[in-house]
Amino acid sequence: MRPTTIAVLGGCGHVGLPLALKFAEKGHDVTIVDIDAAAVEAIARGEMPFLERDAAPLLRAHVGNNLRATTDPSAVSGAEVVVCIVGTPIDEHLNPQVEKLVGLIHDLGPHLRAGQLFVLRSTVYPGATAHLARVLDERAPGIDVAFCPERVAQGHALREFEELPQLVSGVTPRARERARDLFGCMTDKLVEVEPLEAELGKLFCNSWRYIVFAAANQFYSLCVSHGIDFYRVWGAITQDYPRLAGFPRAGFAAGPCLFKDTMQLAAFYNNEFTLGQSAMLVNEGLPRVLVQHLREAAAPLRERTVGILGMTFKGDNDDTRESLAFKLRKLLALECRAVLCTDELARGAWWRSLDEVLAQADVLVIGAPHARYRALTPRQRVLDPWNLLGRGGLLA
Ligand SMILES: NC(=O)c1ccc[n+]([C@@H]2O[C@H](COP(=O)([O-])OP(=O)(O)OC[C@H]3O[C@@H](n4cnc5c(N)ncnc54)[C@H](O)[C@@H]3O)[C@@H](O)[C@H]2O)c1
Structure with missing residues (x-):
């Protein structure tokens, strides 16, 4: 042209x-x-x-x-x-x-x-x-x-x-x-x-990703509820097994697009998009699963300061729109002594330095999988739904 x-x-x-x-x-x-x-x-x-x-x-x-x-x-x-x-x-x-x-x-x-x-x-x-x-x-x-x-x-x-x-x-x-x-x-x-095909095609792309992330998150939640490390299972079954090549890790599935586009498709389908709507319940429910696990594995939560590392909606990005790390922060604030949040790329009134969070927190949660956190060796136990630090999916 x-x-x-x-x-x-x-x-x-x-x-x-x-x-x-x-x-x-x-x-x-x-x-x-x-x-x-x-x-x-x-x-x-x-x-x-x-x-x-x-x-x-x-x-x-x-x-x-x-x-x-x-x-x-x-x-x-x-x-x-x-x-x-x-x-x-x-x-x-x-x-x-x-x-x-x-x-x-x-x-x-x-x-x-x-x-x-x-x-x-x-x-x-x-x-x-x-x-x-x-x-x-x-x-x-x-x-x-x-x-x-x-x-x-x-x-x-x-x-x-x-x-x-x-x-x-x-x-x-x-x-x-x-x-x-x-x-x-x-x-x-x-x-x-x-x-119409292009409009549906775009919504299928985002809903598909949202549903696949929800599948991983539901398997992860199932494991957490039984005290099982999801990544022992995930690592075993995805190794050299091409049919599971698209099986993602668990972690927050959020941001400005996946949720809302799945809901657009649900509205188009008269709210009968059961797979998409279930995916929403699973993905949006993940912060609660993490809090429940902390309640059991880091009791008593009222005496704990929790540090959240990463507040953006996905790793190595500076966008906090619709990030589930903020939902986690809100839930934890109701139960913990304090919640300290840091991020490598985003800033806000909530922001503390990484050093401060590492110094003051009793327990850490990975809220967004920024690559920089992979190299950390914190003294505290970490809850890391992505297994970024390689300690598994339970508080460890
Ligand atoms: N963010 C993504 O990864 C992504 C990927 C593919 C598609 N999309 C789609 O692209 C669209 C934009 O998404 P985004 O993430 O870039 O949103 P955004 O909010 O970052 O950008 C939208 C821009 O539109 C501007 N705007 C709003 N109303 C306007 C008006 N009346 N006149 C002129 N400008 C106006 C806003 O100021 C903003 O700068 C959405 O439909 C989204 O679903 C987003």
Whole structure:
């Protein structure tokens, strides 16, 4: 595809910014449009607002040249392509909020113009693309609408854009063709599907991972309830046994996507997605399993100071959104003398230094498996659902 002008709506976000950087690296002229003024300013200064591998040098190389950021929505009017990758959280009743995307289209309408390609890349409720295309047609006719879901793993996006196949769909054949041209600048692995298939496909990806993590977490919980070290069993059965190659370790399955996308699929399936909903109960219940184990193995908890190492939703990342380490902290705070939290990459009012936590805690829990913790040899007993330290899955 020849270099084109691209506006990335939500381009300050965790996956929007890497995408904007990748387009800029491929020679396109990119404008980030985002409501987060602080993040827009950081990007304009050439500073990454969060951790993303290899992104900082790319940002410095392109900002002020073929990449800029603004909070002004009218900036989309000058772009040939508008990519929308705003957040799509579920509401307090675990329901999708398609109306927020509709509101965004309404607000944006006056700035959109016929002939543009509008690529929806947020993870959406099935049928949302067709619905938004109708809304767009009323507000700003003559726009090609495509849905091309984002499937990268946060933190590894820049590498994965070129490694993973891109799912490409369009409301019309022309929209799909234009989307294919756009993503063809990253990879020649393009998989063409219908919008509904792409929407479901993305939700299947995240629900599948969520369910697989839940399976490991339920086996882990079963072992803990019997005082058995899950990793003695896991290590024995996964060794040189290819059929179990996809059997993950236990650990918190959380973050901004897996839970909410499983719930989007549950809503689509009239709350009859029993496997996904059970996965939610298992994964969200893991902090309670850990607390119950500590109650029994580190009694009396009221006299214990517990240290949590790692507060992000996954290892070697600085994102604390929807992290179950905070649920663990909340539960422990009700029962322990004190809970001290530290993290290698994230900061907050809760933050203590690693040295302080190691000095003051009676018992440690791994809350996020940052690689740095692997080398620790703490004097205390550690509860480590990932077995990062190699002491097993029980308090040891
Ligand atoms: N985080 C991931 O690993 C990941 C992976 C694949 C897909 N996704 C999907 O991508 C989407 C974005 O996720 P994220 O984690 O990057 O979220 P995020 O919250 O980090 O980023 C969303 C961005 O959208 C901006 N925004 C919100 N409303 C806006 C508006 N009206 N106009 C302009 N900007 C607006 C926010 O300020 C924010 O910068 C979601 O649908 C998510 O499910 C995320």
